[in-house]
Amino acid sequence: MFQFHFKFSKQGPIDSAMTFAPTPDELTARARADLRMGVPVVIAGHLIFAIETLSPARFAAAMALPTRPVLAVTDWRAQTLKARAYDGDIARIEIPMGRPLTWAQAVADPADDLSSPMKGPFSSARDGDAAAHRAGIALAKAAHLLPAVLVAPALGIEGLTQVPIEAVESSPLLNVVAARLPLSVSEAGRVHVFRPEDGGEEHYAVEIGTPDRAEPVLARLHSACFTGDVLGSLKCDCGPQLRGALAHMGSEGAGVLLYLNQEGRGIGLANKMRAYALQNQGFDTVDANHRLGFEDDERDFRIGAEILRNLGFSKVRLLTNNPAKVARMMEQGLKVSERVPLKVGENPFNEAYLATKAAKSGHLL
Numbered sequence: 001m002f003q004f005h006f007k008f009s010k011q012g013p014i015d016s017a018m019t020f021a022p023t024p025d026e027l028t029a030r031a032r033a034d035l036r037m038g039v040p041v042v043i044a045g046h047l048i049f050a051i052e053t054l055s056p057a058r059f060a061a062a063m064a065l066p067t068r069p070v071l072a073v074t075d076w077r078a079q080t081l082k083a084r085a086y087d088g089d090i091a092r093i094e095i096p097m098g099r100p101l102t103w104a105q106a107v108a109d110p111a112d113d114l115s116s117p118m119k120g121p122f123s124s125a126r127d128g129d130a131a132a133h134r135a136g137i138a139l140a141k142a143a144h145l146l147p148a149v150l151v152a153p154a155l156g157i158e159g160l161t162q163v164p165i166e167a168v169e170s171s172p173l174l175n176v177v178a179a180r181l182p183l184s185v186s187e188a189g190r191v192h193v194f195r196p197e198d199g200g201e202e203h204y205a206v207e208i209g210t211p212d213r214a215e216p217v218l219a220r221l222h223s224a225c226f227t228g229d230v231l232g233s234l235k236c237d238c239g240p241q242l243r244g245a246l247a248h249m250g251s252e253g254a255g256v257l258l259y260l261n262q263e264g265r266g267i268g269l270a271n272k273m274r275a276y277a278l279q280n281q282g283f284d285t286v287d288a289n290h291r292l293g294f295e296d297d298e299r300d301f302r303i304g305a306e307i308l309r310n311l312g313f314s315k316v317r318l319l320t321n322n323p324a325k326v327a328r329m330m331e332q333g334l335k336v337s338e339r340v341p342l343k344v345g346e347n348p349f350n351e352a353y354l355a356t357k358a359a360k361s362g363h364l365l
Contacts, residue, residue, distance in 0.1 A: 024167035028198050048135075050140050072133035075090060076295070077293035081119060087134070106119060111277065144271060185250030186208045201261040206258075207255075208250060209249075210254065219308065234350060244344040258304050260303055301329065315337055
């Protein structure tokens with residue numbers, strides 16, 4: 001028979017139950033996984049269901065609760081739906097009696113907006129605190145799901161992951177490992193792997209040569225693009241920018257490329273494909289993101305600044321056509337001594353995409 005003993009320290013007994021319990025960061029990681037599987041989580045006394053993964057059985061059970069759930073969407077999605085966003089950045093849409101899960105999913109997903117535009121009229125809640133609804137949407141975004149959640153009072157339901165509302169934020173990064181890696185652009189390559197404390201997606205720093213930490217380093221913040229970097233997609237200029245940045249660093253003999261796992265400007269590959277499908281219907285990049293309920297750009301550039309500081313850099317020459325990246329780095333305390341243009345990869349298939357980046361996102365192309 002196993003026996004359990006407390007270990008004593010100079011401060012008294014160690015409470016193993018507290019020691020082994022998940023931290024807020026770990027609860028957040030668990031909650032992201034739960035939402036992706038269709039399991040609800042609890043935030044500030046509210047049940048949060050991701051609409052994208054919600055099952056008909058759980059939807060029916062939620063609709064049978066004493067207090068009717070609401071469907072929380074972002075203000076961008078609310079604008080498309082012509083629903084009132086009384087809470088500013090989100091709208092809490094009341095669900096009419098008898099509506100099935102497919103109706104709620106159609107409200108959340110713009111795939112059939114053009115073929116079935118009449119989903120309303122909608123009535124939006126305006127009373128009460130919307131903090132849990134807002135945190136639920138943020139958690140759905142972090143899980144790379146559609147930013148739409150069903151929210152209802154938890155009413156003492158047990159056995160679900162409970163997330164502290166303040167924990168739904170980005171988590172500090174750990175420098176996990178680094179190793180030499182000879183590259184075609186430079187035999188003196190080194191890859192650093194960084195992992196968020198909450199178990200989120202890893203990010204990478206590719207160091208070329210031995211950059212002088214006392215001088216501005218040639219740096220590129222490159223967001224992962226499976227379609228462009230790996231498949232050679234012609235819809236964007238990401239692949240050519242990745243290879244162009246590495247070649248530039250190789251020719252100078254030193255530099256750092258940050259490869260940040262923020263696919264599709266931070267919305268994830270599945271949502272990026274949804275945006276591509278909307279682009280095929282005639283919407284541009286920004287409008288497609290808005291119809292899905294996302295901002296123009298959902299990336300967190302604090303991650304890049306944190307990695308650069310971790311590697312010992314405080315000054316950069318930033319390889320980018322995006323002035324917003326320069327501003328974000330400076331806001332995080334890094335000195336940007338120069339913006340180095342990176343104009344590569346234009347082709348007939350991405351002309352409209354590049355034009356939208358210039359006109360709506362301020363890229364200097």
